[in-house]
Amino acid sequence: MTPLLQITDLHATAGDKEILKGITLTVNAGEVHAIMGPNGSGKSTLAQVLAGHPGYEVTGGAVLYQGRDLLEMEPEERAQAGVFLAFQYPVEIPGVSNAYFLRAAYNEIRKAHGQDEVDPLEFLDLVADKLKLVNLDEAMLNRSVNTGFSGGEKKRNEILQMAVLEPTLAVLDETDSGLDIDALRIVADGVNTLRKPTNATIVVTHYQRLLNYIVPDFVHVLAGGRIVKTGGKALALELEAAGYDPILETAGT
């Protein structure tokens, strides 16, 4: 079976700086992968490159998504094909209401699949259920996208978008950071509810804590733009106890 995502020796730069220095990673449908690593190791860069951020240049390697060349696709085509990135720092868009934005995104994805657009009322029905999932109030639909949201609200809003758009491959970049334990549970429950055998999730995190709720099949340690170690969920516990230093030493980085 074709893997859902296959990254081979991926190199990427921002400006003159090489950030990703040869990443290889395979994700199959039904799997949850955790990516951990010290600050500045390139975790968000990897996530943004997968989403197609124009600020990063891929200088080598390949990324296949469902067998297609992901790097050739526009960011919106990737989203329409089922790739979703929950941003570490969600963007505020003053003046564009959450409801309008979400519906526009939902309809664009439907259109890309040859389906009819839904009208605002139908859409509200659909969103009402998803709001419950992330414990957000309906009033937030009328607010501008992320504008003036608290850190926790922004993270939950990312998961709301994910719940509405139902991606095949979700990349969650530090969705847990800055959340208290209750909010963390809400986010994790949301993610778990959306899991399907046909989907996969990549969870980027600093903390083992989240992995108690979203249990990974694989844990990867990213350091200096490379994956230096891969293990099962026990690796996360090891990192939590001993930090990154022992691993980085044996990896020789």
Add this chain to the structure above:
Amino acid sequence: MATTTAEPTWVGTVRARGAAAFAATGFPTTRNEDWKYTPVTAIAEGGFAPAAQPPAHGVTAEALAPYLFGGEKPTVVFVNGRFDAALSNLATLPAGVSVRPLAEALREMPQALEPRLGAIAAEQPFTARNASLMQDGVVIHVAADVVVGRAIQVLFVADAGARGLELPVRNLVAAERHAKVTVVESFVGLTDAAYFTNAVTEVDVAAGATVTHLKVQREGSGAYHVAHVEAKQARDSHLVSFSFAVGGRLARTNVYTVLGGEGCGATLNGLYIGDGEQHLDHQTRIEHVAPNCYSREVYRGILDGAAHGVFNGKVYVHPEAQKTDGKQENHTLLLSERATIDTKPQLEIFADDVKCTHGATVGRLDQSSLFYMKSRGVGAELAKQLLLYAFAADVLETIEAEAVREGLEAQVLQRYTGGQ
């Protein structure tokens, strides 16, 4: 209509004064600081002149429907500079409100006009020329304590019959003590022919009164448009002005107000959207003469193609105007390399205990917002349109009159999204 022969003699004096002032200056050049960024040679050399007789026209009520707000009948319609009784609807005015074409007002209520007409607007080349040539326009008078619920819609329409004409429009809005009224002054071009609108609107806001003046400029693509709106405010009065400018080849709008008594407030907002070779210019002047007044000003613009925008916001605070609270903002988005904006805040403050701020930004569409939207599946074009609409709506939503606000929002949305 034998307008000129029936005129009171004092009107002749106003005309003569205007004619003399214009003869002394002629059309302004870019050496004139107020016209530094806006050359008017095309007007000066265009040979535009007022028509001696009302030109024939083919404008129908159906043709005007898209330019009305809230599906309501227009209150007053002028076509090619002349009042058109058949297209107007003056039957349903509330008591205490008088809305008349200029000639009729001069005949019926000269005592209301004499102290005001030509006495409020500053004497400048275009206002002086207008005074000498003024032909027709609307006179709105609201008696003391009368609150007019429905906006009074005034339409100045030009069709192919306006080709080569100068349309010297003269309006007066007077709100007596504690009166409240909203006037929508729309300019609509149903032709791409060249014509020249030279409009002056004087606004007299008595003590405790509130006048909302919404100017909607949708002239034809070949039109030249120079408009001067000037208010005189007595104590505790409010002026709310909005200038929406999307039409014309070259359009300049002045919005001036003098806060002449304590406790006044003025809100001057606007939105200009230009493309192609359009030149859209706004000059505002807020004069704080008395203490304890506030002014608020937000102008936004979106310029594409080789459009040229100008915003010059003047605020004068006299030495007596202590505790003045003034805020001014101008934000412009440039969508192409060739679009330009000249923005010039100009604060002259002669009182020491005041709070006055201003800020101007010129930017391009925010790339991180665009990427965020695309990452959710929204195509590049729609993402751009949503951002533009949001930018414009930020100032449009300050318009209180619901029908006008929604009408203009819909127009902008339509422009940027093809009508979603």
